[in-house]
Amino acid sequence: MANVARLQEADIEKIYLCPLFKGIETSTLAAIIKKPYTKVTECEDDTVVYKAGQKLSQMVLVLSGELGLVNTNFRRESSIVEVFDSGELFGSEYVLATDNHLTYDVCALEDSKILSIDYGKLLADADFVKIAGVISNNLLQFHVAHARALQAHIYHLAQPTTREKLLAYLTDESKKAGSNTFHIRYDRQELADYLAVERSAMCAELSRMQKDNLLTYRKNDFTLKKK
Amino acid sequence: MANVARLQEADIEKIYLCPLFKGIETSTLAAIIKKPYTKVTECEDDTVVYKAGQKLSQMVLVLSGELGLVNTNFRRESSIVEVFDSGELFGSEYVLATDNHLTYDVCALEDSKILSIDYGKLLADADFVKIAGVISNNLLQFHVAHARALQAHIYHLAQPTTREKLLAYLTDESKKAGSNTFHIRYDRQELADYLAVERSAMCAELSRMQKDNLLTYRKNDFTLKKK
């Protein structure tokens, strides 16, 4: 399924930018990458990288391509739980937990390249005693920020109608930007996926909302109108 | 809004059980509770405990009653983002973040009693240097477990139909229990809230699923039928 691969310039960049390694010297990072418990792997499109049920002891940084958590229900129907794009970190919620068994398959959704690091071995490595605290703290920061994003996502998804989903999401984005006028990072299809609605129905709802004088928009720039 | 109050027997129990304090001696806990940066407060039903926009430097344990995060959108309509029941911990995702401004109001949804601890002052307290690492690690554990619960919740909510929401949730519960037969902790109204659907419509869908021979249930005990 997977072959050991070499790092490209762009891959190194991704590693430096990963929040897990914030505040860590590039020379130290370079040393970590060379350790035997750190591996670079290429994963072919549509293959299982880690199987549901197995213990996960590695943290995984997606260098290129796309991984996904894939659930299979009791009728053997599969669906995607979460997508990890290039640059995103996955696995720390398993590695650190008392129960580190994967609940879903981890699959390559495209031809992908990943960096995997055995967290236990990294922490135990005498060469990196000094940075263990930094990494552990980075992880806490990461999860805290992530928790707030997930919490907000749940709130947006829990709205009963498409209009309310959009308003909940856009209100939060407006608050983040500190202005009634703001830019969103999703295109229409991505926004529809995020809110778990049909793209075309969502477009239609946006039109109606504009007609109802709730907001104006052009591409990814929105303005909410005050009452 | 809030009066300083005394701790009851039941409150102390809640504090001992809080995952934040796992592995910490009861004598140490008793000392923490007496510190001036630790406060017990009674909050009247339907009052704002912490206002959106303010910085939150306390972690809050709900001793009795119920707190809620309340969002107000740009049209000044309010709705509940998340509920914190008795025994649940709130605030660490703000306290630890680089930006610790509250994005929502924190309100008492019932007459409630809370324990609030200033995390920065606790960590800085010379009396508790030895347990700082334990608490920090407990927090990481807590957030990691929470992240998986939130992730699963998002997956359940993102299903397009009531039937699929139910199947996603029930399949996960079945996997957790390690059996096709299992017990769920929600009653029908709570399950409907969790999945963001109408209770009555959900009941009807459960009936249809039973008729379609997908599962059987009686009260909170479910059995999924294999294909």
Place this chain on the structure above:
DNA sequence: AGACAGATGTTGGTTTTCCAACAAGAAGAG
């Protein structure tokens, strides 16, 4: 400029959910 691809917007018929009201069943108190 013209051709093309990809993103965004529009529409109408079908399916699903909501909603409100009521029925049936279970649990507890007097």
Place this chain on the structure above:
DNA sequence: CTCTTCTTGTTGGAAAACCAACATCTGTCT
């Protein structure tokens, strides 16, 4: 036991979302 209350289940009309198909817009390439 009956009465009460709470939870769960059922139903039909109204509202919303889905879906597929098509129209329009925008940016890019040659």
